[in-house]
Amino acid sequence: MEDITKKRYANGKPKLKRFHQAKWDEPIIFELSTEGERGILPPEVEDEIKHMVGDVISHIPEKMRRKEPPKLPELAQPRVLRHYLRLSQETLGADLNIDVGQGTCTMKYSPKINEQLARMPQMTELHPLQPEETVQGILEIMYKFEQILKEISGLDKFSFQPGGGSQAIYTNASIIRAYHESRGEADKKTEIITTIFSHPSNAACARTAGFRVITIYPSEDGYPDIEALKAAVSEHTAGLMITNPEDTGIFNPKIEEFVKIVHEVGGLCAYDQANTNGILGITRAKEAGFDLCHFNLHKAFSAPHGCGGPAVGAVGATKELAEFLPIPVIEFDGDRYYLDYNRPKSIGKVRSWYGVAPVVLKAYAWVMSLGAEGLREVSEIAVLNNNYLLKKMLEIPGVSAPYAKGKRRVEQVRYSWEKLAKDTGVHSEDIGIRAADFGVHYWTSHHPWIVPEPCTLEPTESYSKTELDEYAEIIKHVANEAYTNPEIVKTAPHNSTIHRIDHAPLDDPSQWAITWRAYRRKVSKEHE
């Protein structure tokens, strides 16, 4: 037999993988429907009930009785399962790829043990209104995790109610509004300041909460511009809502001064800690003087992203602002855990109940597995991985890492393919699509693209050196293709489930189809 292994290496390094994603060419589920097939049977009603109650449908007021059954598909159970398993195979998922390409989102390993724990009936089969004495376990976990976040942030009180990072940012904006209202200054305090390299939700949520938004741009070296902040603050400043490190991976060393400048005009400072994975145990909201913060438990704290939720944006506040947090908060009287609703200054409900409790459980289990030293190690390795990948990336033709020349980055880097695009006509988006041919995800960046032709890579602590090398090799290979054979990049993907999409119908009201019924009506009429 020939040496197969040898053929998998070139110059002592493994060759790029000949990846091909699953392609089932799966029909839309409605196309699989066969009249009469059943996927599951609901429990049958006992005869005694039927006899006693009689025809229940006739009790429904005539106008409220559904006339036509919903045109749902009809499929036997194994066919439903097969369809969805095929769709799952046509989804990459962080568990399967070197998922460093989704910067700002901290695609780290989500431990399976935590998932198993969160799927125990002692978690899944709890109703939120059960008597407190019957939910002491989950309340204990939420309370204990709150104590952990208090240590990690230095702030004094947390709410797990917001169902994601953006809703947490909104909650902070709402708290800022309530604070100024409580001082009779709501009419004066009308502006929120953010930076362009803070997540777009900081701007969007502040506006949703009724504020005017002022956006600070970086100075030439990429650091947030303190002079611009000084020019922006006024008696109208209600607050500052920013990330740090910013989405460029640059830590604002003057953060304390930023906070001070805003405090001096009577504003509050809310810290969006979406980018916290590189600074756990290194620096905190408290030391910089923040009044509010939030952590995404589905990011740095390892709960899986679930295609975009369920999630938790844990909101933290100082003692002074704790009274504005959503109701209820969890308390412990030394003997039992309980929910406290008696908080007259609270902004009220942000999300139903107490947030996504199983996500809190997963985050708690993750921290309990690591401890203080482990958390610091997470950040140190995440930052080491990032700076290592930065070095590898900068060896690739056509890419640069604008700003903060010669400085270290924290947990991520916003790169630019400006040179490559000018040289070859291949854009950042094309590189991402081509990268999919090698079984990895790659994301451009949030808009606006201040950094031209951007991409943001965040390796986290979850990938080994060899995996980071592999990712860099893939990107290098694609960049080389751009210079030598740009067509292969521009016509990618070639090994994906599908081929290049024509986006035009998605932006055309006469053609877009958000449901199958709309598609049938607008596009596919002839099959009727």
Added chain:
Amino acid sequence: MNREKPIVHPYIPNAVPTIKEQMLREIGAKSTEDLFADVHEKLRVKDMNLPKPLLSECSLRRYIEEILSKNKTCKEYLNFLGAGCWQHYVPAICDEVNQRSEFLTAYAGEPYEDHGRFQALFEYASMMGELLNMDVVNVPTYDWMQAAATSLRMASRITGRREILISKTISADELSKIKDYCKPQMEVKLLDYDPETGQLDLDSLKAKISSKTAAVYFKNPSYLGFIEAHGDEISKIAHEHGALSVVGVDPISLGILTPPIEYGADIVCGDIQPLGIHMQFGGGQAGFIATRDEEKYVMEYPSRLFGIAPTSVEGEYGFGDVAFGRTSFVLREEAKEFVGTAAALWGITAGVYLALMGPQGMREIGEAIMLRSRYAMLQISRLKGVKCPVFKSTHFKEFVVNFDDTGKTVAEINRALLERKIFGGKDLTKEFPELGNSALYCITEVHTKDDIDRLVNALKEVVE
């Protein structure tokens, strides 16, 4: 056995000391400390006082399981609580699909890596569209109360008006959310309800509606469980005044109840937790918003909307974001509200549920729930001093029980039920003082005749 130091944590591959050294060397750093030069000494954490870690998975599992064992579940106890989080049966296939690594850990991939995720969410929206008879359904938002609050802000933007009218039978929590969220854009006014039937008072509506009204919002079935029979008249009055009709609906009722669009709803919202998602102490909520396929509606959604699109290969389905340029990912503060991580996995799960149930399953489950809840109402109403249901209307799965004439408070009754391993209905005495000593009970397809009889017998022991 003493563990070798330093410990290489299983979640952190590059914690291997030699690898770490090699990488540091490669980037020209002496230690990881060099990497944090921008974080000044003053900003440094001195000490983080966290519990000692449970490094082995074995001990971690045991520790967490011990804490969780302090919970009493709705499997061990008989549960009659609803009020926005409901105990329905979760088919095995729903869990099988949502625990798949691919769906569980995917996030923001492009259609080229995540074609399956896009298709699953497109199909979810499509099946919800059939249930609702509507052409546009969003990728799920956080929950029913966010869906309602956003629907109302959408209505305000569409009409250019700043007042909303809501039936007083709304839950206190939902009203709290709507007030907080709608504050910058509009004012909330409450509409009376008929004390006999619970139905929204049309005279109150006529008296309060005006050219300022952006929307009339009611839930059907209402929070208190009865079916609003006059949806068409409410919508007509709203439309006559240039306002929109916004209806909150429980999707599991739609196998037998009329979809709100057929009685004039312009925006329909609600929660998909009943559709194959465990209660999870309230963690299973996920909100939907649905409208007609008109540009003026579609462009007001803050949410992501997935649409079907052609690819360069004939006969190949592709998917992508519809009008992505409208979202806050692109427009920041110029967008309509905001979008972010919310509850997509529950959308996929609800899609699986609807595919399993099909039209027959949805009809059967709707009918089964009504039969069982009606049986429960009949049996409870026979108890001395108990009035059930309080409202003379048709109910779906929830109903109000009044205990005024038993001489016992709901708290006392629920305590006695708890001793019998029963979670009694939600105490409404603070939320609806006008209903006296009342509780909101919920019956679903999971409750057998024996379960209901056990409740009735327990109540009999307690109140008679």
